[in-house]
Amino acid sequence: MTRSVIVHKPGPGVTMQDTGRPGFLAYGLSRGGAADRLALAEGAALLRQDEALPAIEMAGYGGTFAFTTPTRIALTGAPMRCTLDGEPLAWNASHAVAPGQLLEIGGVQAGVYGYLSIGGGIAVPPRLGGSGAHLAAGLGAVLTDGANLPLAPDSKSETGLCLTPTSRLDGGTLRILPSLQTDVFPPETRERFTYTEFTRDARGNRMGVRLVPPEEGFGLTEGQTILSEVIVTGDIQIPGDGAPYILLSECQTTGGYPRIGTVIPADLPKVAQTPPGAKLRFEFVTREAALQAETHYRKHLTGLRSQVRPRLRDPYDMPDLGAYTLISGAITGEE
Amino acid sequence: MTGFPALAAVGLSGLLVRFGDTLSEPANRAALALRAAVEAEGWDGVEECATSLVSTFLRFDPLRLPLETLEAQVHTLLQSRDWYAEPLPQGRSLIRIPTVYGGAHGPQLEEAAAAAGVDTQTAVAELSSARTRVTTIGFAPGQPYLGTLPEHWNIPRQTSLTPNVPRGALVVAIRQLVLFSNPMPTGWRQIGLTAVQLFQPDAPEPFVLKPGDEVEFPAVSAERLAELQASQMGGATRETLP
Numbered sequence: 001m002t003r004s005v006i007v008h009k010p011g012p013g014v015t016m017q018d019t020g021r022p023g024f025l026a027y028g029l030s031r032g033g034a035a036d037r038l039a040l041a042e043g044a045a046l047l048r049q050d051e052a053l054p055a056i057e058m059a060g061y062g063g064t065f066a067f068t069t070p071t072r073i074a075l076t077g078a079p080m081r082c083t084l085d086g087e088p089l090a091w092n093a094s095h096a097v098a099p100g101q102l103l104e105i106g107g108v109q110a111g112v113y114g115y116l117s118i119g120g121g122i123a124v125p126p127r128l129g130g131s132g133a134h135l136a137a138g139l140g141a142v143l144t145d146g147a148n149l150p151l152a153p154d155s156k157s158e159t160g161l162c163l164t165p166t167s168r169l170d171g172g173t174l175r176i177l178p179s180l181q182t183d184v185f186p187p188e189t190r191e192r193f194t195y196t197e198f199t200r201d202a203r204g205n206r207m208g209v210r211l212v213p214p215e216e217g218f219g220l221t222e223g224q225t226i227l228s229e230v231i232v233t234g235d236i237q238i239p240g241d242g243a244p245y246i247l248l249s250e251c252q253t254t255g256g257y258p259r260i261g262t263v264i265p266a267d268l269p270k271v272a273q274t275p276p277g278a279k280l281r282f283e284f285v286t287r288e289a290a291l292q293a294e295t296h297y298r299k300h301l302t303g304l305r306s307q308v309r310p311r312l313r314d315p316y317d318m319p320d321l322g323a324y325t326l327i328s329g330a331i332t333g334e335e
Numbered sequence: 336m337t338g339f340p341a342l343a344a345v346g347l348s349g350l351l352v353r354f355g356d357t358l359s360e361p362a363n364r365a366a367l368a369l370r371a372a373v374e375a376e377g378w379d380g381v382e383e384c385a386t387s388l389v390s391t392f393l394r395f396d397p398l399r400l401p402l403e404t405l406e407a408q409v410h411t412l413l414q415s416r417d418w419y420a421e422p423l424p425q426g427r428s429l430i431r432i433p434t435v436y437g438g439a440h441g442p443q444l445e446e447a448a449a450a451a452g453v454d455t456q457t458a459v460a461e462l463s464s465a466r467t468r469v470t471t472i473g474f475a476p477g478q479p480y481l482g483t484l485p486e487h488w489n490i491p492r493q494t495s496l497t498p499n500v501p502r503g504a505l506v507v508a509i510r511q512l513v514l515f516s517n518p519m520p521t522g523w524r525q526i527g528l529t530a531v532q533l534f535q536p537d538a539p540e541p542f543v544l545k546p547g548d549e550v551e552f553p554a555v556s557a558e559r560l561a562e563l564q565a566s567q568m569g570g571a572t573r574e575t576l577p
Contacts, residue, residue: 025394026370026385027478027542028516029534127536137476138517139536162495177346227356228473230392232346254387254473262346287565290347291397296397 003069003151005056005118007143012060013205014143015286016122017115019052020249021130028253031233031302032134034205035059035113035249035272038166038301043117045304046074046094053121053152054131054205056143058114059205060074062105063143067114071097072119072159078111078169078273092164094237110202111273120154136207136250138164162311163304170271171200171278175262175285175293179235185218185260193218193260198244202276206250209271210243211280217242220258228256234263234271236282246271264290266297313333340365340413342406349396350405354418355389358482361419363470366548368421369378372412381405386546388480402532426549426575429466432514433570434505436463436527443497443524444514447507450524452488460469461485462526463554467503467512467545477533477542478516481550486510492522503529503569505552506559527552530560530569538567549576 007014019040020033034040034057044051044239056065062080072094075082079091082105089095089103097103108114124131133140143149152333182190198211219242230253237245237257246263247272261282263271274280285293343351354370355362369391373384380400385392395405436459437444448458467481484507492508497520500506505516506523506564514522516533529552533543544550555563555570563570 005563007387023383024476025383025392026546027476028474128541137534139476151504178344180343182352222355229386229387229390230345230349230351232349232394234346251523252474253385254471264347287344287347287402294347295398297442321541 003071003153004067005071005122005149005151006068007056007145007147007149008064008065008066009064009145010143011058011061012142013061014055014063014126015057015133015135016054016140016143016149017057017132018054018130020132021128021134024128025230025253029051029128029134029137030251030253032130032137032139032206032249033132034115036077036115036269037112038168039115040117041301041304042076042089042092042165043074044117045308046076046092046163047072047117047119048156048158048305048308049121051121051301054124055115055117058105058116060108062114062116064194065103065105065266066099066101067097067103067151068099068302070099073097073103074117074156074158075105075114076117076165077113077115080106080108081106081128090162090311092165094159096159096200108275112275113272118151119156120152123150123152125184128311136252140284155268159296159330161308161313163308168273168301169275171274171280173281173283174267174270175264175290176236176282177264177285177287177290179259179262181258182260184220184258185227185238189218190260194284196281198280200274200276200278200280201243206248207249208251209243209274210245212243218244218260222227225266226230226256226258227250228254231255231259232262234268235259236261236263248272263291266293340418342409344402345392348395348407349392350395350402352393352413353390353392358470358492360483363482364421364423365389365418366391367424368418373409373422373437376408378405378408378411379547386471387473424437427547428573429549429551429576431551431553431572432529432531433555433560433563434527434529435557436554438557440528440557440560441505441526444526445525447490447526451487453487458526459554462507462512463552465551467542467550467551469548470511471546472542472544475516475519477499477544479514479533479544479548481512481514481549482510484510484512490524493524496520496522496538497525500525501528503531505529508549514550528560529571530563530566531571532567532569535567543568543571
């Protein structure tokens with residue numbers, strides 16, 4: 001039987017994602033790929049497979065998934081209400097799913113983007129070197145009801161593993177470096193920027209997220225036009241309304257809005273996963289500190305596999321406790 | 336140009352070389368030439384090189400290639416010649432893209448012509464015969480910025496955005512044209528419509544235009560454009576420039 005996953009009634013932001021398509025900046029195509037790259041890597045570590053294999057990204061809400069053959073799955077990123085044939089499934093863990101079982105993934109409980117990684121990966125032919133949807137570029141699309149995605153063969157069988165994810169689902173402090181126009185902002189504006197507590201706006205998607213300042217915005221005085229220049233993921237644009245907009249994986253490649261700073265790559269998963277209403281702050285760091293953070297982040301990514309451990313079942317997680325023979329061979333005392 | 340070329344770090348893994356702070360033909364040419372030279376160098380640790388209007392961007396791995404080392408390499412390369420006098424890159428094409436001007440296909444043609452101080456007929460004659468050059472591709476996949484129109488086309492952008500222009504829309508402002516590769520809002524004025532799809536992800540050459548290419552927008556009738564819609568190229572023709 002052909003290995004595949006069938007998607008039923010997915011939420012509005014369910015897409016296939018991988019590590020993106022680097023190398024097309026000169027042609028106006030940003031890299032794209034999973035909004036939370038760390039979650040993609042965590043899913044791959046749980047399944048002990050390549051991080052570049054495409055998985056399913058779910059913004060806010062999942063859907064119902066069925067598999068045609070025995071399949072391994074891993075659930076990472078923003079935790080979502082999740083059951084297999086009605087029984088709760090642990091997040092940040094790998095599981096075995098049999099054909100005919102229904103995997104139901106509901107609303108997000110914290111964060112924004114949940115990930116369903118599949119043993120062997122989704123086997124969709126790459127376009128321009130990637131299999132993920134780049135919605136802004138019109139490359140691929142959101143998954144719709146009835147989508148049937150072929151799966152690649154899975155050479156492994158181990159499930160029941162778990163890991164403890166890096167905390168990133170409720171905002172906090174983002175480390176930033178100066179950007180191309182940081183010096184255009186007056187020193188007092190820059191200072192105010194770093195001690196302001198921003199609220200993540202409801203407006204946010206794979207292109208970027210908007211933050212709302214509590215009081216006055218950070219817009220420059222009018223008349224300061226910026227010649228259109230390259231944009232990188234993590235750049236913090238200050239458009240006319242003065243509310244910062246942090247650019248994510250599907251951002252445009254050039255822009256003329258001044259940028260006050262750039263979030264370091266290690267903190268981008270936190271930007272993507274900060275839900276509407278959560279608080280964010282910015283802290284300028286030195287280049288040296290940013291390099292240290294990058295070294296640490298990459299070590300963490302490559303070390304994820306060694307952090308994966310067998311999931312010891314906690315009795316509190318076992319709704320079917322009564323079905324287990326907990327003690328056998330005991331005597332009644334009346335023999 | 337005093338102060339240029341100038342280097343600036345872009346986040347953790349980018350370096351920008353700016354050849355000016357306003358759009359000029361020599362600075363645009365310098366940026367394109369530097370990109371070609373950087374790609375020819377094939378420096379270890381440099382992962383990608385792209386240009387904007389008057390700047391060249393290098394994306395690199397900062398853990399493999401320290402910024403200071405890359406800056407020194409770029410500095411040496413910059414010293415090696417007068418980049419503003421460099422020729423345009425090799426392998427350029429002239430692309431002619433059939434265009435319907437005015438009416439429903441270019442609802443702001445009259446407004447744009449008035450801003451440029453010419454009548455509509457003159458505007459169409461000028462725009463349809465102008466030989467423009469792709470100064471940069473950006474914002475959206477395959478989307479070109481084209482320069483430079485005569486001085487009287489130095490018209491400002493609108494104060495408000497047009498909520499949505501269709502794919503293939505030709506818009507004008509500040510002596511430049513932009514040809515839209517996807518539907519999107521814009522502050523530029525739509526003067527015409529083409530049938531070309533600039534981003535063809537499944538074609539052997541997914542991007543129709545590249546920086547340095549020259550483009551003309553000859554006028555055709557609405558009926559002709561409707562016929563041309565059948566092909567992804569929308570009737571566009573390509574000839575290799577010497």
